[in-house]
Amino acid sequence: MSLIRDLADQIIQAHRSNDLCIPIPAFSINSPPPRIDNEAAADHYELAGALAAIEMGFIESDAKVLGKAWSRMTLHDGGFDPFKWPSRPEQFDLLPWTRNMNPNAFKECPKRLGLYGVMPDADWVKRMVDAEIPTVQLRFKSEDRYKIRRQIKESVKAVESSKTLLFINDYWEEAIDAEAYGVHLGQEDLETADLEKIRGAGLRLGLSTHGYSELVIADRFCPSYIAMGAIFPTNLKKMPTAPQGLGRLYQYAKLMSHYPLVAIGGIDQDSIHAVSKSGVGSVAVVRAITQAKDPKAAVKHLQELMQA
Ligand SMILES: Cc1ncc(COP(=O)(O)OP(=O)(O)O)c(N)n1
Ligand SMILES: Cc1ncsc1CCOP(=O)(O)O
Numbered sequence: 330m331s332l333i334r335d336l337a338d339q340i341i342q343a344h345r346s347n348d349l350c351i352p353i354p355a356f357s358i359n360s361p362p363p364r365i366d367n368e369a370a371a372d373h374y375e376l377a378g379a380l381a382a383i384e385m386g387f388i389e390s391d392a393k394v395l396g397k398a399w400s401r402m403t404l405h406d407g408g409f410d411p412f413k414w415p416s417r418p419e420q421f422d423l424l425p426w427t428r429n430m431n432p433n434a435f436k437e438c439p440k441r442l443g444l445y446g447v448m449p450d451a452d453w454v455k456r457m458v459d460a461e462i463p464t465v466q467l468r469f470k471s472e473d474r475y476k477i478r479r480q481i482k483e484s485v486k487a488v489e490s491s492k493t494l495l496f497i498n499d500y501w502e503e504a505i506d507a508e509a510y511g512v513h514l515g516q517e518d519l520e521t522a523d524l525e526k527i528r529g530a531g532l533r534l535g536l537s538t539h540g541y542s543e544l545v546i547a548d549r550f551c552p553s554y555i556a557m558g559a560i561f562p563t564n565l566k567k568m569p570t571a572p573q574g575l576g577r578l579y580q581y582a583k584l585m586s587h588y589p590l591v592a593i594g595g596i597d598q599d600s601i602h603a604v605s606k607s608g609v610g611s612v613a614v615v616r617a618i619t620q621a622k623d624p625k626a627a628v629k630h631l632q633e634l635m636q637a
């Protein structure tokens with residue numbers, strides 16, 4: 330057996346039971362199986378880390394990032410230990426300076442945003458303010474700019490003179506005009522949104538991530554918070570990666586602990602306590618509130634479970 334195969338097997342064996350493994354996705358002709366580039370790798374540990382990651386069900390871009398992190402961890406710690414798992418920012422090339430030393434950092438938001446309701450319209454935002462939820466997002470999807478502006482305006486008005494912080498999903502220009510607290514963007518929005526303008530206007534920025542490689546990308550923008558998901562299956566959105574599960578969430582939360590963090594996706598009253606224990610300061614939910622018999626009571630109950 331090759332050395333790389335042997336090292337990878339040791340890693341997989343050591344982490345089999347800690348919920349980091351998920352089934353390898355089925356590959357089609359349009360998305361061929363991941364490849365490991367022998368030529369570019371620094372050493373055996375990088376190749377073994379990447380191979381193990383692929384076989385543990387990480388997508389190709391995450392496996393590459395993990396391979397490099399395995400190599401750095403092994404060299405730095407003076408030897409290979411399959412029972413360790415990379416979890417230090419420098420192993421992942423995260424920015425070496427803190428938010429207040431970074432001129433490009435987005436405006437700060439509380440480290441613990443608490444229960445975060447992601448709501449489909451301004452009426453739901455109003456209900457959340459009435460329930461005294463700490464953080465709310467308007468996730469109103471429409472092509473109609475007039476309706477979008479009206480929904481945003483109503484939501485901004487709803488949180489006025491309350492303690493609830495309001496993020497607007499997608500429509501960053503309208504959010505700036507309405508002087509919202511912040512905007513939430515997906516990774517694909519980073520190509521088109523004018524981040525300078527959002528930062529210059531003093532709005533906070535939340536960014537979505539779906540695994541290690543997107544965490545590294547998000548860090549480059551020094552957003553106000555980083556959202557990680559989907560943790561569990563959700564039918565509200567087609568996700569680019571499989572549900573990450575608690576094992577991965579715990580590792581992401583450890584690695585990114587210097588950021589305000591939000592966990593999202595399929596979280597309900599049965600799982601919210603375990604999710605909070607990961608160290609994230611915020612848990613975002615949709616259906617756990619919108620499909621509850623009594624949404625106001627659900628907000629209270631979910632917050633109690635987070636703190637329990
Ligand atoms: C708190 C939070 N996390 C993630 C998302 C997903 O945002 P995005 O990737 O932009 O996808 P859409 O919500 O626009 O479908 C979110 N909205 N909120
Ligand atoms: C918008 C979004 N982004 C990632 S998962 C998700 C939906 C979460 O909804 P639910 O909490 O009902 O699973």
Ligand SMILES: [Mg+2]
Nearest residue numbers: 498499514515
């Ligand atoms: Mg979006």
